[in-house]
Structure formats: C-alpha cells, structure tokens
Amino acid sequence: MSARLNHRQLEAFRTLIQTGTVTAAAGLLSISQPAVSRLIGDLESVLGFTLFIRHKGRLTPTQEARALAREVELSFVGLEAIRQAAKDLREFRTGSLKIATMPALALSYLPHLAHRFLDSHPGVTLDLQVFPSETVAHRVATQRVDVGFAVHWRTDPAIMSEVLAAAPLMAVLPRDFPLPADGVVRPQTLEGAPFVSLDLGLQARFLIDQAFFSAKVSRRLMVETSLSHVACDLVAAGAGVSLVDPLTALSFQDKGLRVLPFSPAIRFEYHVLRPAQVPPALLTQRFVTYLQDEIVRILGTSRRD
Known part of the structure; x- marks a missing residue:
C-alpha cells in the first residue's frame, strides 16, 4: 500500500x-x-x-x-x-526586456534591428530608453533596466561590461569635398577645413585631437556636439566635416554624405552593460547575441577586433 x-x-x-x-x-x-x-x-x-x-x-x-x-x-x-x-x-515567445541605450545606436540601426527581433519573437515586448552613456551605466548599476548599450565605461563593481562590437571612427564629408586619391581620409586631408567636433568630455574627442596633434595638422573647430548623429546633420547642412562612430556614419551614407575610412585608425567600441549581481535572463542573452551578430555584420568586422 x-x-x-x-x-x-x-x-x-x-x-x-x-x-x-x-x-x-x-x-x-x-x-x-x-x-x-x-x-x-x-x-x-x-x-x-x-x-x-x-x-x-x-x-x-x-x-x-x-x-x-x-x-x-x-x-x-x-x-x-x-x-x-x-x-x-x-522558446522566447513571451517576456519583456528593458533596454537603455546611447543615442549612437538608438538613432542609427537599433530601432530597425529591434523591430526585426520582435518580428521573429512574437509575444516579446521591448522597453527602449535612450540616454547618454553615463545615464545608461547608472540605470544598469541600479538595476532599472535589464541591459544597456554605451561607449566604454569606467570600472564599476555594479556593472559587468563587455565589448559588443568595435570598428574605427569614420570620416563624414559633404558630397563636394575633394576626395583623396586612395579613398582614405588623413589629418592632412582635413587641414584647414571647418570641423564639427565631438564634446571634450568624450573619449573619442581626446583620441581625435591626439591624432591631429601628432600629425601637426590644424583644424577650424566650428561647432561641438555630444551626439554623432547631430555632427552628421551639421555636416549635411554644410557646417564642415567630422569624425564619428561607424554605425552613425554608415547610416548617413544615403543622406547625401560621403563616408570614408580615416587613418590613423581610431578604435570605437560599443559596450553591452549588465547588472553585475543579477544573472542575465535567457531573453536578455538572446537579444544581446542577436544585436551583436547584426552589428558585426553591418560593420564587417569581427566581434573582438
């Protein structure tokens, strides 16, 4: 019994x-x-x-x-x-994901990629918030979002940071700007040209200034902005030339701008940030992998290059 x-x-x-x-x-x-x-x-x-x-x-x-x-x-x-x-x-047919992202992704390819992700994962919902990288990091550290995408961020015990993708900064030029014979823009190519610069507080700005200083080339700094997207809009409006992150630059190829490689190469990293004390959900991992694969495909570079 x-x-x-x-x-x-x-x-x-x-x-x-x-x-x-x-x-x-x-x-x-x-x-x-x-x-x-x-x-x-x-x-x-x-x-x-x-x-x-x-x-x-x-x-x-x-x-x-x-x-x-x-x-x-x-x-x-x-x-x-x-x-x-x-x-x-x-099987990722349900669930919700809160995302905080820097504008460089939000204003270029992320909305399109997020839409495609949702199409292939019916029942999943996304909450997409756009902030400067510093705010993205804070929201990740305080666990107000599941995942964040930002530029390289300082070490924080509350954040686990990994490189999502990396590629060199790109030069964005008006259509009528004289092109170098080999198709590669160098500091000398831009000597004396009106320049749309990123803000001094950004790491990319420091590396750009260093490249021109090392080449002993002067620029005419016409305007500063914290957003690569705004820099490209300014170039399109005739304010000058600029160097911006590759995804933003590529998104402007069909908007009247020339996008060319810049030498010396200045590496730009897109980082994925997660709360350090919380194991990532399966849906979070799925979205990060999907986004990483798509961005790497767009950039045409390896994940860790």
Whole structure:
C-alpha cells in the first residue's frame, strides 16, 4: 500500500476518468493494464475511499471520484499552463526586456534591428530608453533596466561590461569635398577645413585631437556636439566635416554624405552593460547575441577586433 499521494497516481486516475476503461488508459499512458489498476488501487488506499465500482468488467466512477476529478482536472490545467509558460519562455515567445541605450545606436540601426527581433519573437515586448552613456551605466548599476548599450565605461563593481562590437571612427564629408586619391581620409586631408567636433568630455574627442596633434595638422573647430548623429546633420547642412562612430556614419551614407575610412585608425567600441549581481535572463542573452551578430555584420568586422 502506498503511503503517499503522487502525480503518477493522479495521472492514471484522470486518464481513466477521461477514457472510461483500463485498456484505453493504459494505452494513453504507455503502461500495462495491471500497472493502471495498481496505481488506482494505491490512490484509493491513500485517499481512504473507493473511486470506481467494478461490475462485469466495467468501471463506474463513484460520487467521490467525480468530485475529486474536478479538482484533479483544475490541477492538471494549472500544470499545463505552467508547462506552456515555461515553454514560451524557453522558446522566447513571451517576456519583456528593458533596454537603455546611447543615442549612437538608438538613432542609427537599433530601432530597425529591434523591430526585426520582435518580428521573429512574437509575444516579446521591448522597453527602449535612450540616454547618454553615463545615464545608461547608472540605470544598469541600479538595476532599472535589464541591459544597456554605451561607449566604454569606467570600472564599476555594479556593472559587468563587455565589448559588443568595435570598428574605427569614420570620416563624414559633404558630397563636394575633394576626395583623396586612395579613398582614405588623413589629418592632412582635413587641414584647414571647418570641423564639427565631438564634446571634450568624450573619449573619442581626446583620441581625435591626439591624432591631429601628432600629425601637426590644424583644424577650424566650428561647432561641438555630444551626439554623432547631430555632427552628421551639421555636416549635411554644410557646417564642415567630422569624425564619428561607424554605425552613425554608415547610416548617413544615403543622406547625401560621403563616408570614408580615416587613418590613423581610431578604435570605437560599443559596450553591452549588465547588472553585475543579477544573472542575465535567457531573453536578455538572446537579444544581446542577436544585436551583436547584426552589428558585426553591418560593420564587417569581427566581434573582438
């Protein structure tokens, strides 16, 4: 005699109620008929009352069995709902993701890539917030978002930072700007040209200034901005030339600007930031991998170059 109620007993009871015969129940459960009878007998012993009246080879549920069947069915429906929910999570058919991103991604390819991700993951929702990299890092550190995308950030014990993708800064020029013969822009190419510069507080600005200083080339700094997208808009409006992150530059190729490589190469990194104390959800990992693959494809560079 079994001393404990178990799931297999209830499964046999439910199947027997549904099919009406031990033979049919055994077939659905892929066990023998004696095994079904044994499970029902064990269940009756645990419960302390009869579940089926046996008469001339037929089983008739007792009133107690009918009452119990309603409760068992509710439990199985609940378990099935749990199984389905777990399957949906495992197969990325449900869930939500809060993202904080720097403008360089939000104003170039991220909206398009996010839309494609949602198309291939129906049932998933995204909350996309756009902030400067410093704010992105703060929101990740305080666990207000699941993942953030930013430029390289200082070491923070509350943040796990990895390179999402990297590529050199690109030169953006008006269509009528004289092009170098080899198609590569150098500091000397831009000597004396009006220059749209990134803000002094940005690491890219320091590296750009260093490249021109090392080449002993002077620029006419006409305007400063913290956003690569605005820098490109200014170039398109005739304010000068600029060096910006590669994704932003490439997004302006079809907007009247020339986009060319710059030498010496100035590496620009897009970073993915996650809360250090919280294991990333499967959906977060899925989105980061998808975004990384797509950005690397767009840039035409390896992930760790």
